[in-house]
Amino acid sequence: MTRVDVSHLDTPTLPDAADARRRRTPEERPAQILDAAFHEFGERGLAGARLDDIARRAGVAKGTIYLYFPNKEALFRAMVRATTIAAIESAEQLVEQEGRESAEMQLRRLGVGWWTFLRSDRFQVVQRLVLAELHHFPDLMQFYADEVVARGRRLIGAIVERGTTRGEFRPIVPGTAARMLSSLTMMQAIWCGRRQYFSDLALATDDEIRDEILEFYLSALRPNLPVGSTTDASRPTP
Amino acid sequence: MTRVDVSHLDTPTLPDAADARRRRTPEERPAQILDAAFHEFGERGLAGARLDDIARRAGVAKGTIYLYFPNKEALFRAMVRATTIAAIESAEQLVEQEGRESAEMQLRRLGVGWWTFLRSDRFQVVQRLVLAELHHFPDLMQFYADEVVARGRRLIGAIVERGTTRGEFRPIVPGTAARMLSSLTMMQAIWCGRRQYFSDLALATDDEIRDEILEFYLSALRPNLPVGSTTDASRPTP
DNA sequence: AACTAAACTGACTGGTCAGTCATTAAGAAA
DNA sequence: TTTCTTAATGACTGACCAGTCAGTTTAGTT
Numbered sequence: 001m002t003r004v005d006v007s008h009l010d011t012p013t014l015p016d017a018a019d020a021r022r023r024r025t026p027e028e029r030p031a032q033i034l035d036a037a038f039h040e041f042g043e044r045g046l047a048g049a050r051l052d053d054i055a056r057r058a059g060v061a062k063g064t065i066y067l068y069f070p071n072k073e074a075l076f077r078a079m080v081r082a083t084t085i086a087a088i089e090s091a092e093q094l095v096e097q098e099g100r101e102s103a104e105m106q107l108r109r110l111g112v113g114w115w116t117f118l119r120s121d122r123f124q125v126v127q128r129l130v131l132a133e134l135h136h137f138p139d140l141m142q143f144y145a146d147e148v149v150a151r152g153r154r155l156i157g158a159i160v161e162r163g164t165t166r167g168e169f170r171p172i173v174p175g176t177a178a179r180m181l182s183s184l185t186m187m188q189a190i191w192c193g194r195r196q197y198f199s200d201l202a203l204a205t206d207d208e209i210r211d212e213i214l215e216f217y218l219s220a221l222r223p224n225l226p227v228g229s230t231t232d233a234s235r236p237t238p
Numbered sequence: 239m240t241r242v243d244v245s246h247l248d249t250p251t252l253p254d255a256a257d258a259r260r261r262r263t264p265e266e267r268p269a270q271i272l273d274a275a276f277h278e279f280g281e282r283g284l285a286g287a288r289l290d291d292i293a294r295r296a297g298v299a300k301g302t303i304y305l306y307f308p309n310k311e312a313l314f315r316a317m318v319r320a321t322t323i324a325a326i327e328s329a330e331q332l333v334e335q336e337g338r339e340s341a342e343m344q345l346r347r348l349g350v351g352w353w354t355f356l357r358s359d360r361f362q363v364v365q366r367l368v369l370a371e372l373h374h375f376p377d378l379m380q381f382y383a384d385e386v387v388a389r390g391r392r393l394i395g396a397i398v399e400r401g402t403t404r405g406e407f408r409p410i411v412p413g414t415a416a417r418m419l420s421s422l423t424m425m426q427a428i429w430c431g432r433r434q435y436f437s438d439l440a441l442a443t444d445d446e447i448r449d450e451i452l453e454f455y456l457s458a459l460r461p462n463l464p465v466g467s468t469t470d471a472s473r474p475t476p
Numbered sequence: 477a478a479c480t481a482a483a484c485t486g487a488c489t490g491g492t493c494a495g496t497c498a499t500t501a502a503g504a505a506a
Numbered sequence: 507t508t509t510c511t512t513a514a515t516g517a518c519t520g521a522c523c524a525g526t527c528a529g530t531t532t533a534g535t536t
Contacts, residue, residue, distance in 0.1 A: 047285035132370030145435035183425035197383035220458030299485045
C-alpha cells in the first residue's frame, strides 16, 4: 500500500516546500484534516468523534483521511501534537520579555501573555483533551508536561529567582513559586472557560481575574518585612 | 413495561429501607451497578465505556442494568450525581472545624482535610469527568459547580473573613481569597495524580506539597507590615 | 406442593462507524 | 491527443455494541 510520508505533520501549518507532489486542491490536505480533527475531537473526544464528520468538516471524503493517517488513533495523536506545538508557538510570541526591568514588572508582563494564552481556544481544548484522554497516551502526556507545563514553569522560575537575588522578593524555591503561579492561572483559566456556572466569575472580566491573580501572587512573594527593599514603592493598595 | 423507581438512586449507598421488594442477591443492585459504572466511565469516558463491561464488573447481566436505568446516558448521569454526593459527604467528615481557634489554624485544618479529599480516587475521577464530559450535561455541571466548587469556597471564605476581622490576615475579598486557595489546591491535586510526568512532583510527597501550598497561601494573606498582629510568632521559616 | 410475581438472564437485533478498495478524475509527460 | 501516475472518492463490509425480550430462576404466598 502506497501512503505518503506523514512524519513531518507535527507542524502542519508549515507547508512542506521540499515535497513537489501534485495535489488537486489548495496544497495542504493534512492541515485541513488536522484542523477539522481539532474541532471534532475537541468537542466529542477520541471515542465520540466520527471520521465522517471530520471528513465533512475538512471538505474531503473519508478515504482521503486514510491517505495521510493510518487510523483514527494516529490522527488523534497527530492532532494533539500539532495543536500543542501551535499553542506553544503562539504563546512564545505573547511572553516576550524586556531586558532590564524589575522582576515584578517582568512577572506582570509574563502573566499577561501567559493568561491570554491560557484563555485561547487552542489551549482550552488541549487542556480538556489532556485531562480527559491522555491517560491512555503516556508519550503525549509527557510531551505536554514537558513542553507546556514545565516550560511555563521554567520561565516563571527564572524571573522569581532573579527577583529574589535582587531583593524584590522574599527567599523562595523558584520551582515551587513557579508551580504556585501556574496552578493559580491554569485552574482559573479553566473556570473562566465555564463562566456561566460560577456566579462570582460571571460578573468579572477576564482581565480583572488575571489582575487579581497577579496581585495576590505578588503579595505572597514580597518580603514580609519591607525594610531595605529596592522597588517597594510600586506596590498598589488592595 | 414495569421498571422499578430509580429516583432515589442519587444516594445509592443508603439502602432503601421503605422498599420491601424481593431481590435475589445482596440487596442493593443499583449501588453495585453504579460502582461498576464509576470505574468503567472513569477509565474510558461516556462514549468509550461498554455496558457489557459494566455489567460484568457488577457481576450482573446486561439486561439487569436496564431494569434500573433507562439507558446508558441515564446511568452516566446517575453515576456522576451519586459519586459527587458521596465525595461531598466524605469531604464533610474531613473538614470538621474546632470552635475557637485562630483563623490560620482553622485554615490549616481545613487545608489538610480538603487536600485529602482532592487526592481521593473519587474526586480525581469526578474531576476528570467534569472537565471532559460535562460539557454536554449543563445541569450536572451546575450541580458540580454549586456543590463542590462553590461549597468549598464558602468554607474557605468564611475563615478568611474571620481572619481579616481578627487582624490575622490583611484585608482581602473573602471570595477572591477562597478562589485562590481552591485553584492552588485543585490544580496541584490533579498534577499529583499524574506525578510520573512532572519531575519536581515525583520527588515530593503529597503531604509536602500540601504544606508548601498552605505556607505559600498564608504568606499571601498575612499583613505585609506585621505591627500589631496577634499570632505572628507561629510563622515557620521557609 | 403448587402457584405467582418479580428479579434476572443472555442470545439476538438493528444501527452505527472505522477502515477498505475498485473506480474516477486531474494533471504531467510524451 | 494519448498515456501514465497519483490524489481523491464513496459505496461497501464487518466488527462492535446499545438496547430488547422471551424465557428462567428465586422467593414469597396459599
